[in-house]
Amino acid sequence: MADAQxxxxxxxxxxxxxxxGPGIITANVDNDAGGIATYSQAGAxxxxxxxxxxxxxxxxxxxxxxxxxxxxxxxxxGLSDLIRERFGVKATFYVLLALLVANLGNTMAEFIGVxxxxxxxxxxxxxSVPCVAVIVWVLVVKxxxxxxxxxxxxxxVFYVAYLIAGFLARPDWAEVSAGSLKPTLxxxxxxxxxxxxxxxxxxxxxxxFYLQSAxxxxxxxxxxxxxxxxxxxxxxxxTDVVAFFIVLACGATIFKAGGHIESAKDAAVALRPLAGSxxxxxxxxxxxxxxxxxxxxxxxxxxYYVCEAFGWESGIDKRREDAPQFYFLYTAxxxxxxxxxxxxxxxxxxxxxxxxxxxxxxxxxILVFMLLLAGDERLMGRYRNGPVLTAIAWLVTIAxxxxxxxxxxxxxx
Amino acid sequence: MTAANRIWYPxxxxxxxxxxxxxxxxxxxIGRPARGASGERxxxxxxxxxxxxxxxxxxxxALRVKVPSLRGEVKRVEWADVASCEPSGxxxxxxxxxxxxxxxxxxxxxxAQDVLDRQIxxxxxxxxxxxxxxxxxxxxxxxxxxxxxxxxxxxxRRMGWQPAVDALLKRLKPGSPYLRREQFVPWKHVQPLAAGxxxxxxxxxxxxxxxxxxxxxxxxxxxxDRRERAVLFRDLPIEFAADALEESEPGLQRELLRMVEPSRxxxxxxxxxxxxxxxxxxxxxxxxxxxxxxxxxxxDARVVEELLTYDENTAGRMMNTEFLRLQPAMTAxxxxxxxxxxxxxxxxxxxxxxxxxxxxxxxVLSLRDLLLAAPEAPVDAxxxxxxxxxxPEDRAGKVAELAAKYNxxxxxxxxxxxxxxxVTVDDVLEKVLHG
Numbered sequence: 029m030a031d032a033q034x035x036x037x038x039x040x041x042x043x044x045x046x047x048x049g050p051g052i053i054t055a056n057v058d059n060d061a062g063g064i065a066t067y068s069q070a071g072a073x074x075x076x077x078x079x080x081x082x083x084x085x086x087x088x089x090x091x092x093x094x095x096x097x098x099x100x101x102x103x104x105x106g107l108s109d110l111i112r113e114r115f116g117v118k119a120t121f122y123v124l125l126a127l128l129v130a131n132l133g134n135t136m137a138e139f140i141g142v143x144x145x146x147x148x149x150x151x152x153x154x155x156s157v158p159c160v161a162v163i164v165w166v167l168v169v170k171x172x173x174x175x176x177x178x179x180x181x182x183x184x185v186f187y188v189a190y191l192i193a194g195f196l197a198r199p200d201w202a203e204v205s206a207g208s209l210k211p212t213l214x215x216x217x218x219x220x221x222x223x224x225x226x227x228x229x230x231x232x233x234x235x236x237f238y239l240q241s242a243x244x245x246x247x248x249x250x251x252x253x254x255x256x257x258x259x260x261x262x263x264x265x266x267t268d269v270v271a272f273f274i275v276l277a278c279g280a281t282i283f284k285a286g287g288h289i290e291s292a293k294d295a296a297v298a299l300r301p302l303a304g305s306x307x308x309x310x311x312x313x314x315x316x317x318x319x320x321x322x323x324x325x326x327x328x329x330x331x332y333y334v335c336e337a338f339g340w341e342s343g344i345d346k347r348r349e350d351a352p353q354f355y356f357l358y359t360a361x362x363x364x365x366x367x368x369x370x371x372x373x374x375x376x377x378x379x380x381x382x383x384x385x386x387x388x389x390x391x392x393x394i395l396v397f398m399l400l401l402a403g404d405e406r407l408m409g410r411y412r413n414g415p416v417l418t419a420i421a422w423l424v425t426i427a428x429x430x431x432x433x434x435x436x437x438x439x440x441x
Numbered sequence: 442m443t444a445a446n447r448i449w450y451p452x453x454x455x456x457x458x459x460x461x462x463x464x465x466x467x468x469x470x471i472g473r474p475a476r477g478a479s480g481e482r483x484x485x486x487x488x489x490x491x492x493x494x495x496x497x498x499x500x501x502x503a504l505r506v507k508v509p510s511l512r513g514e515v516k517r518v519e520w521a522d523v524a525s526c527e528p529s530g531x532x533x534x535x536x537x538x539x540x541x542x543x544x545x546x547x548x549x550x551x552x553a554q555d556v557l558d559r560q561i562x563x564x565x566x567x568x569x570x571x572x573x574x575x576x577x578x579x580x581x582x583x584x585x586x587x588x589x590x591x592x593x594x595x596x597x598r599r600m601g602w603q604p605a606v607d608a609l610l611k612r613l614k615p616g617s618p619y620l621r622r623e624q625f626v627p628w629k630h631v632q633p634l635a636a637g638x639x640x641x642x643x644x645x646x647x648x649x650x651x652x653x654x655x656x657x658x659x660x661x662x663x664x665x666d667r668r669e670r671a672v673l674f675r676d677l678p679i680e681f682a683a684d685a686l687e688e689s690e691p692g693l694q695r696e697l698l699r700m701v702e703p704s705r706x707x708x709x710x711x712x713x714x715x716x717x718x719x720x721x722x723x724x725x726x727x728x729x730x731x732x733x734x735x736x737x738x739x740x741d742a743r744v745v746e747e748l749l750t751y752d753e754n755t756a757g758r759m760m761n762t763e764f765l766r767l768q769p770a771m772t773a774x775x776x777x778x779x780x781x782x783x784x785x786x787x788x789x790x791x792x793x794x795x796x797x798x799x800x801x802x803x804x805v806l807s808l809r810d811l812l813l814a815a816p817e818a819p820v821d822a823x824x825x826x827x828x829x830x831x832x833p834e835d836r837a838g839k840v841a842e843l844a845a846k847y848n849x850x851x852x853x854x855x856x857x858x859x860x861x862x863x864v865t866v867d868d869v870l871e872k873v874l875h876g
Contacts, residue, residue, distance in 0.1 A: 104667025113558050117573070117599035244667070247696055338596060339560075339571025 049181060050242035051097065051256065054235050055263030056184040059270050060322035061141025061292065062134055062384045064315050066229040067271050068295035069381065070222055071278030072288065076199075076207025079275055081223055083208065085230050086268040088424045090261055092395065095402045095413065095421065096236045097260045100243035101253050102411045107240045108333035110401050120337050123397065126390050131234050131330040133383030135365030138326060140376050141319030143369055144293035148312040153370065161366035164324045165359065186317045187270045189310035193299065194273030196307040199280035207279075208272075217438040224435045225381055227428060228388025230271065236394060238329045250411070277307070291377045327361035392428040399425065462580025464587065468599055469528040470577070471553055475506045477536035478524070484508040484540075486531050487515060487553065489577075491586050494548040497629040501577070501584040502549055504531065506540060516540035526584060552586065555635035560669050561589060565630040567657035569664040573599060576625055589631050592624025634669035655684035663693055671700045679705075683712035691724040698725065698733070707736035710745070714788060716759050716868060719748035723758075754872055756840050757833030760854045760862030765793040767820050769803055774816040780808065789865045791850040795824045802830065802853055802860040830855050831864065837872035840864055 059067075070078050096107070103110060112120040142160045143153035213219060239260070248256045282289060282298045289295050292315055300308035331354055335342035341351040348355050368374065399421050403413045413421065467489065475483045488505035504518040504526075522539040524532045533539050550556065556572055563570050573595030576588040590598075597606050610617050653661070662670050662685060674682060674697050686694055686709060698706045698721075710718045710733055722730045722745065730749075734742045744762050751757025763786050767776045776793065784790050793811065795803045804824030814823045829843040831854045840852060844866050851865045 104670075106666075109666060112571070116558060117596060118601075121600060247667075247692065249699070339573070339591065 049259065050239055050246060050248075051093065051259035051261070051263035052184060052266065053181060053263075054093070054239040054242060055260075055267035056187060056270075057238070057318075057322050057325055058230065058232060058235055058267050059187065059274075059318055060134070060138055061315060061319040062137040062380055062387075063229045063271065064141070064274060064318060065137070065292040065295075065377065065380050066222075066225050066384050067274035068278045068289060068292050069377075070226060071275035071280075072282040072295065072298075074219065074222065075279045075283040076204055076276070077212055078219075078222065078226065079204065079208040079272065079279075080211045081213075081226055082230075082268050082272050082275070085227055086264060088227075089231050089268065090264045091417065091420055091424060092231055092236065092398070093239060093260045093264055094257055095398060095417070096240050097243055097256055098253065098411055099398070099402055099408070100240040101248050101250055101256055102408055104244055106244055106333060106336055107237045107398070107401075108337035110407070111397055112337045114401060114404070114407070115397065119397075123394070124334050124337060126393070127233060127237070128330060128334060130383065130386045130390050131326055132361060132365060133379065133386055134232070134234065135323065135326050135330075135361055136368055137380045137383050138319045138323035139366045139369040140380050141292065141315050142323065144291055144376075145296070145312045145316035145319060148293055148296050148308070157366050157369055160320060160323060161362050164320075164327070165362050167324060168328050168358070183317055183321060184266075186314060187266075189314040190270050190273045190277070193307040193310045193314075194277040194280075196310075197277040197280040197299070199276050204276060204279075215434070215438065217435070217441075220431065220435040220438055221385060224388040224428075224431055225384045226388075227431070228386070228391060229384040230268065231391055232384075232387045233390045233394040234326065234330065234387075236398065237333050238325065241329065241332060253411075277311070291380070323365075327358055327365065330361060331358040388428070389432050392425050392432065395421070395425045395428070462578050465528065465577050465579060465584075466590070466598065467552060467557060467575035467577060470526060470531070473528065474530040475504070475518070476530060476532050477539075478532070478534055479536065480532075481536065482509075483533070483537055484516070486526075489552045489584070490517075490545070490549040491552055492548055493550040493633075497627070498578065498585040498587060499628065501552075501586070502546070505543070505551065505553075508540065515543055517543050520584070526579075550633065550635075556589065556631075556633050560634055560665060561626075562632040562634065562661055562665075562673065563591070563626045563630055564632055564653055565626070567653045567661060569661055570626065586628050588625035588627055590623065590625055592622075594619060594623060632673070634665070634672045655681075656688040658685040659688035659693070662689065662697065667696070670697070674700055675705075679708050680712055682709045686721065687713055687717045691721070694721050695725055698729065703732045703736045706733045707738075711737055711741045715741075715744045715748055715762055718745050719758060720753070723749060723753060751833050754837045755833060756831040756835040756837075756852070756854045756864050757861070759837065759840070759868040759872060760833070760864045761788055761868075762862045763787050764851070764863040765790060767793050767795045767806075769795050769797065769819075769821040769824075771820045772816065773811050773814040773818045773820065773823065776820050777811055780811070789851060789863075789867075792863070794853060794860060794863065795820055796860055800859045802827070802855060802858070805853070827853055832856065833861060837869055841869045841873045844869060 099107070099110065105113075108120065108124060111123055139157050139160070143157050146156035147153060213223065243256060277299065278289075278295055281287075282295065285298075287298055289298060293312075296308050296311040296315065299311055332342055334340075334357060335351070335354045338353075340353040342354040369376070399413070399418070402408060402421075403418055405412055471486055471488065473486050475486050477483050484506040486504055487507045489501045490503045490505070491499040491501050493499060500520075502520050504520070504523065506516050506518055508514045508516055518533060518539050518541065522533050522535055524534045526532075545551070552575055557575060558572060560569055560571055562568070570589075570591040572589045572591060574590035575586060576590055578585045578587040594603070597603050607620065610620055658681065662674060665673065674685075677685065686697060689697065698709075701709070710722070713721070722733065725733075734746060737745070748758055748760070748762070765780055765783050765787055767779055771779065780790065780793060790808060793806050793808065795805065797803060803821065805827045806820070806824045810823050828847045829849065829852055831840060831843070831852050833854050833856055835854075843849065844852060849866070851863045853863055854861045
């Protein structure tokens with residue numbers, strides 16, 4: 029009897045584990061090297077003054093991710109497939125081309141993160157970057173990507189490092205709450221660019237593609253949707269709490285000391301005298317963890333979307349002769365992404381932030397496609413977007429377009 | 442009862458010669474203006490409907506025209522009302538009165554909506570493909586579907602880059618396969634998978650689908666997206682569904698069985714080998730297993746339920762309960778005709794088991810022993826004792842070792858001297874490799 033009970037509890041736990049994961053993993057991959065650099069920069073340059081933006085960003089993130097998850101559950105198809113089937117070859121080509129370029133930038137950002145975090149521990153980038161590139165390639169081609177994903181679910185715990193680093197920085201909590209609750213925004217090119225970048229790094233377009241495929245892959249069906257939604261919402265909140273503490277740590281130290289940082293590594297180094305060597309080491313470790321796992325997920329998932337949308341054979345279970353496009357694209361993403369990082373004299377932080385800004389600019393276009401799909405009755409049936417959600421989602425999209433336009437206006441003026 | 446009696450149809454799909462005429466691509470015709478008899482612009486051609494019940498070269502029966510209005514209403518135009526259909530535009534025989542309300546008749550399939558850009562199964566090559574374009578044939582006033590284009594050239598054409606890419610390649614690499622070869626799948630080998638279109642095609646393509654090997658069919662199901670998978674699996678003939686299910690991974694099996702009604706799931710499971718069925722059911726949630734077992738024929742359900750009482754990876758779970766049974770008093774001749782009678786129900790006919798009425802195993806003999814024996818020789822004189830009988834609890838590893846040691850094709854599973862079933866090497870091999 030007790031055995032049967034234990035068994036059914038185990039069965040229930042297994043059923044929960046069969047559904048959760050994609051949301052939490054996606055949200056945490058989101059705090060990748062680009063994310064950490066962006067949040068550090070936001071804290072170092074603007075103190076607590078942009079903390080408030082994380083609240084509407086979180087709401088928008090939840091709205092968008094929920095929609096993505098629902099599409100995955102209801103249609104059982106990836107986002108690139110849906111775009112291809114509904115909007116045809118041309119739209120798909122341009123969307124995926126933009127995504128490929130942005131994701132190549134993001135992959136570079138991950139390798140920059142690897143290089144910089146290891147340099148804090150005294151490892152040259154000429155060793156760390158090629159090693160990680162080879163590890164990532166082998167892990168995936170040897171078919172252990174699923175295991176990597178499971179390890180990553182555990183690795184998500186290490187993001188606590190940033191929470192501790194935030195506390196070790198001893199912020200002034202009164203100022204923090206003022207910064208988080210009182211919306212202020214200077215209409216200047218740097219501030220607007222930072223906001224677009226914050227949005228772009230938090231609600232990255234590739235995440236929508238990744239989340240939807242991860243949910244499809246898990247085989248989540250409509251009966252389990254409530255659980256899947258919880259997974260997504262919890263993931264979104266966790267990701268932004270981590271982001272909040274990174275901004276906080278850098279705001280309490282580097283911004284207060286009037287410093288300036290050029291990279292996420294600078295942030296970790298700058299934290300040392302201001303918040304102690306533990307905070308600095310935790311910061312660096314978190315960066316390496318995030319970069320490594322995002323680097324193992326981004327190139328693979330990008331390759332999948334492209335191949336599936338164009339009907340090319342894809343999958344690590346296919347032989348190389350049978351899936352030439354798949355292996356070529358995948359290898360090229362890693363080789364180019366890691367190779368460019370090693371080119372001497374490249375402005376790495378600029379590239380890193382630029383890739384996140386590119387995410388922010390691309391996002392509204394992806395959102396328009398998503399909204400059209402998620403509101404389609406033939407596709408979504410009774411799970412299509414309701415009027416309230418549609419209104420909020422369009423509002424987010426329009427706000428993003430306005431913000432991007434303002435950014436370009438103030439930058440180019 | 443078992444999947445072993447599956448009939449493999451010979452290839453008899455007639456290779457009809459194509460009617461004479463000229464070819465045109467679907468992508469060249471859609472999105473073009475539709476004009477009335479006097480040249481007035483009525484709207485834009487957005488889709489073509491073809492009669493899916495024709496196995497090869499189905500005729501286009503109607504068009505869909507999007508009328509310029511705020512809501513972008515779509516109308517139907519019968520093919521009989523079309524005077525000409527060219528890449529430059531479509532001309533009708535009448536004016537706006539030819540625009541009818543939207544509907545689908547009979548077995549019509551909207552080509553742009555349900556075939557273009559979607560996944561299909563190429564039943565000849567047993568592959569899932571994405572459709573880049575449709576190749577249509579114009580002949581004697583009809584427009585017919587000839588092929589679907591799944592090649593790279595189709596993608597380039599859809600992008601509108603074909604002239605440029607062709608010109609470039611002709612200069613750089615005139616011998617390139619891109620220029621010489623189109624990747625077309627003849628329509629008779631195309632199984633579309635949009636909901637509602639599959640049934641009629643599946644009936645037609647039944648023969649074609651029968652040529653797809655079960656393990657290829659399982660791979661096709663794996664490669665498809667969930668919706669298309671559901672469409673294909675729901676309408677597959679029961680035997681094919683059972684074969685494909687046997688070859689699928691546990692995760693996919695669970696998903697496929699969830700897609701169908703318990704009664705259909707039960708029908709499919711009944712067609713499977715009982716040991717494979719038990720393996721599959723043991724991976725399902727308890728309620729789902731109970732539901733399927735309850736819907737099965739009681740005798741079949743009992744066999745599977747009994748197998749389910751043994752642990753995974755044991756001889757008890759792997760054994761077949763259908764095997765060749767002989768009585769000790771039979772002559773070799775009688776035994777051969779008994780084998781002939783039973784062979785249909787049995788997966789493996791290499792070894793025969795001589796049992797008493799109380800199911801006690803007396804001995805074994807191979808089909809070869811029977812063939813070589815004198816017709817009047819009694820079975821109990823030819824048979825010999827089995828070197829390695831098993832207990833139902835024996836693990837797969839032990840079974841494999843014994844089979845290798847004594848060069849056995851099959852091993853009897855006994856309890857208290859009673860024969861319960863027979864484990865064959867193919868079952869063990871699978872367990873040892875994947876278990």
